[in-house]
Structure formats: structure tokens, C-alpha cells
């Protein structure tokens with residue numbers, strides 16, 4: 148096994164007290180007493196994290212290209228965020244939102260106002276998880292329009308609570324056997340070749356045309372405009388395969404919504420806060436949403452989510468209709484305030500642009516390197532799609548061998564064996580990379596080096 152070298156984790160200095168046997172005890176307790184309904188990549192225990200580096204309780208060093216699914220934007224235990232958390236925890240932790248305001252809550256609003264894609268987005272509500280914020284957005288959309296129906300995209304992911312799962316269309320395992328889910332939800336195609344049953348060479352223009360036709364048919368055949376409260380959109384499908392929505396499609400949705408008095412709700416839970424090279428992914432299309440939902444990357448690991456809309460829209464909500472015991476927790480707000488301030492005062496966007504170009508260039512080289520397994524890579528999107536032996540839509544493989552199913556998982560395992568943490572996504576064989584946004588070019592080099600040998604190994608085994 149090749150592990151990442153100590154050079155990756157210069158700041159991880161703590162002597163590990165836990166031995167392998169202590170780790171085994173934790174794992175045994177987890178096996179016995181923690182629900183198996185939690186799917187977990189490995190039964191390892193994360194002990195320390197700094198930047199992109201994680202140390203497990205049994206001494207494994209991992210280069211983290213997951214950031215806890217897009218959460219630790221500034222890396223694990225960023226000093227500014229940790230200092231803010233400690234300071235807030237020493238002054239006041241729980242300021243219940245129906246009883247009082249906290250300073251960081253209000254200061255966070257001030258910080259976020261400067262980051263919004265449009266000044267019309269000026270009224271906030273904070274909750275804990277992304278799913279809860281999605282449900283708040285449903286509530287606001289229905290209250291404001293007096294309509295029930297919601298249209299969602301095929302392949303979308305909006306969460307696991309009953310209402311949010313009712314909007315999710317990425318995988319059935321998030322809700323199978325638990326219905327009835329929230330009713331009045333209709334599905335339209337996302338401009339993605341897989342979802343439209345087209346081949347991967349289909350032009351963007353055609354994908355957009357097909358998806359537009361589909362949403363217009365949904366409004367004619369399933370959910371009349373006068374019954375439709377909102378269309379929910381992830382600007383980049385996350386659990387659906389890391390597929391960006393083309394700007395022309397988003398612009399058309401905006402027009403359609405405006406024409407019919409339908410609200411455009413944009414889920415920026417995974418894409419927000421610099422993840423896509425803009426502060427919010429919706430900015431790539433120049434479209435202003437009616438409601439925007441965010442979470443994950445803006446609190447660097449503390450549980451915090453929110454929605455933002457116009458003051459006029461929020462005024463549809465009577466006092467007490469939004470809230471929750473922990474809504475806008477003061478320590479979480481302090482962490483988000485420190486994170487967003489850091490994002491504003493450092494060139495995080497510049498770093499995302501430089502490092503993502505380097506990642507993409509490196510992956511393209513890997514794909515072109517046929518002698519070292521490049522032929523098992525089907526397509527590079529924002530993630531990597533491997534060949535799917537069962538799909539009739541994907542292209543053949545140059546060696547004409549019977550490739551195993553789940554190549555993404557095999558590459559993920561091979562990466563892990565080398566000390567690189569990655570994530571799979573979607574029902575297609577896709578591997579995603581979501582590192583902290585402060586990653587260095589050296590981190591990219593390490594990732595590419597480890598990934599390259601992992602891909603080569605999986606391809607070689609496929610040929611054996």
C-alpha cells in the first residue's frame with residue numbers, strides 16, 4: 148500500500164493515543180449500535196484534520212478530496228473558523244431564534260448580503276440542514292403563490308426528510324419503501340444525455356431543446372401553470388452526476404417562470420460559496436432566482452443552512468411560520484461569519500479557477516493515456532464518468548473486454564488504498580472530486596499522481 152507522504156500533513160502533530168485495538172473497539176460499538184441505514188465508505192474513525200489532510204485513529208493519512216461532501220470549504224479546522232467557534236462558545240451558545248437575536252446571526256446576514264447574486268435577495272432565514280432549508284423554501288413558495296405543485300428535475304437531489312425526499316429524483320434508495328412522500332411533485336428532464344436517453348455526443352443545443360420541450364409538456368400535461376408554485380433546480384446536478392445546467396436552459400426556465408408566475412427556486416446547497424468558480428453557480432447563467440437555498444460550504448463544518456429571497460416574498464410568511472429550536476445557532480453562525488469573511492478577503496475564487504483548470508488538464512491527460520488505463524474513462528464532466536458495461540448509450544472500449552460493473556467504486560477503492568479519499572455519485576459510474584477550496588497546486592499534483600496509478604491498476608485488472 149502506498150500512503151500519502153508526511154509532506155501532505157505537516158500540521159498533523161498530535162501523537163495518536165488510540166491504538167488499533169482502541170479503533171477496533173470503536174468499530175465494534177459502531178457495528179452493533181449505529182444504524183446500518185447509514186451507508187459509510189469505510190468503518191474508519193477520523194481523528195484529526197488540517198486543510199485537506201485527515202488522520203484516522205489507526206494512523207492512516209488521507210488526502211481528502213471529499214471535504215465531507217462539499218462542506219469544509221476552507222479545509223479541516225481552519226484557524227479563523229476554529230477561533231471564531233471557540234470565542235462564541237465562550238460567550239453564548241444557544242440563542243433561541245424566537246426569543247432573541249445573536250450578534251453572529253445578524254453579522255452573518257450583513258456578510259451574506261455582500262455576496263448575493265442580486266440585491267433583490269435580501270431576506271434570510273437560517274436552519275440547520277440542507278433538507279430543512281429545502282422544506283422552508285417549499286413553504287415560502289406555496290404560501291406566496293397559493294399554489295401546491297412543485298416541478299423538479301430528473302436526477303435531482305434535495306435531501307432525505309419527507310418533504311425533501313419527495314423532491315429527490317437521483318436514486319430510489321433515499322426513499323424506497325417509506326412513502327407516501329410529499330404529494331404534488333412532478334418531474335421534468337434535466338438537459339443531460341443519460342437522463343434524456345441520448346448518446347453522449349449529443350450537442351448542448353439539442354439537450355437544451357429537448358429539456359425545454361419536456362418542461363413545457365409537463366406544464367401542459369401534468370401540472371397546470373396556475374397550480375404550479377415553483378420549479379426547483381440544482382445549477383449543477385450533484386447526486387445526479389455532477390452535470391452543470393447549460394445557461395440557455397436556466398435562462399429559459401427563468402422566462403417560463405416569470406411568464407406563469409411560478410417561482411424559480413435554486414438549490415445552491417452543494418454549489419454555493421465559490422464551489423463552481425463563481426460565488427453561486429446560478430451566476431454562470433446571469434439568472435436571478437426567486438428563492439435560493441444554501442448550506443454546507445459556508446459554515447465550514449458547523450450545521451447551518453438557509454434560504455434567501457426578497458423582503459416582499461418573505462412578507463407572505465406570518466410570524467412563527469418559520470423557525471426551529473436550533474435555527475441559526477450562534478456558534479454555527481459565528482463559524483459561517485468567519486468562513487464568509489475569509490472567502491471575501493482572500494482570493495478563493497481565483498484559487499478555485501487555477502486549481503480546477505489544473506485538475507481538468509491532468510484528468511484529460513489521464514484519459515488520453517491509453518497505455519495506463521485512460522480507455523476506461525467515458526467522459527470528463529465536473530467529475531469522471533467511467534465506462535458502464537450495461538449501458539447501451541455509452542461508447543465501447545478499445546480492448547473489447549468485459550469490463551466489470553461499478554468501475555467508479557473500483558477506482559475509488561484503489562484511490563483509498565493509496566491514501567486518496569474520493570466520492571462516487573449518481574446511478575451512473577461517476578467519481579467526484581470535491582476538495583476544500585483552499586487546495587494547493589501541490590495537492591492537485593498528489594491527487595493526480597495517486598488517481599493515475601489507481602486508474603491504471605483497475606484497467607490492468609480488467610484486462611487480466
Ligand SMILES: Cc1ncc(COP(=O)(O)O)c(C=O)c1O
Pocket residue numbers: 216275276277278279281304305306307381385386414415416417418442
Ligand atoms: C443539492 C443538495 N440539496 C440538498 C441537500 C440536503 O442537505 P442535507 O444533507 O444537509 O440535509 C444536499 C446534500 O448533499 C445537496 O447536495
